[in-house]
Amino acid sequence: MADTSNTILIRGLDKHLYKRLVGRAKEGDKNVAELVNEALRGYIGQIDSEIVEDVDPRRIAISGGSVFLSKSDVLGIHQEVGSFYIENSGQLTFDKDVDREAFACIERIHNTGRLRVPKEVHHLVLLKSGRVNGVIEKY
Numbered sequence: 556m557a558d559t560s561n562t563i564l565i566r567g568l569d570k571h572l573y574k575r576l577v578g579r580a581k582e583g584d585k586n587v588a589e590l591v592n593e594a595l596r597g598y599i600g601q602i603d604s605e606i607v608e609d610v611d612p613r614r615i616a617i618s619g620g621s622v623f624l625s626k627s628d629v630l631g632i633h634q635e636v637g638s639f640y641i642e643n644s645g646q647l648t649f650d651k652d653v654d655r656e657a658f659a660c661i662e663r664i665h666n667t668g669r670l671r672v673p674k675e676v677h678h679l680v681l682l683k684s685g686r687v688n689g690v691i692e693k694y
Contacts, residue, residue, distance in 0.1 A: 614640060643666045663683050671691075
C-alpha cells in the first residue's frame, strides 16, 4: 500500500500541464495522485522495457485488438471475478444475446475505441460508459 502521508514538492513542474492533469482527474473521477502514479508506472515500464502495472483481475483491457463477447462470456467472467469493468481502445463487439442480466455484471465500460452493441441494449451501454470517447455502433 502506498504511503499517502508524505507531501512531495516538485520544482520546475509545468503549471499548464498540471492544470490539464487536474482537469482530467476531475473528468475521470480520480485524484491527481492516481493519475501521476499511472503516468510514472507507464514511464518506468517504458524505460525498463517492461510493463509495470498493478494486476486487477476485475479489469479487462482491450488495446487495439478485436474481441467478441457473448452473454455466456460475460456471465462466466462475472462468475470468476465478480463485477468487472472493461477498458476498450480496440474493437469490442457484444453478441446479440447480451441482455440486461449480462450488462448488470459489468460495472462500467471505458471506451476510446469502437464498441459494437445490439440496438436493443444500446441505452444500457451508454449508461455503463458514462461519457462517450470512442465510437458506439448499434447493429
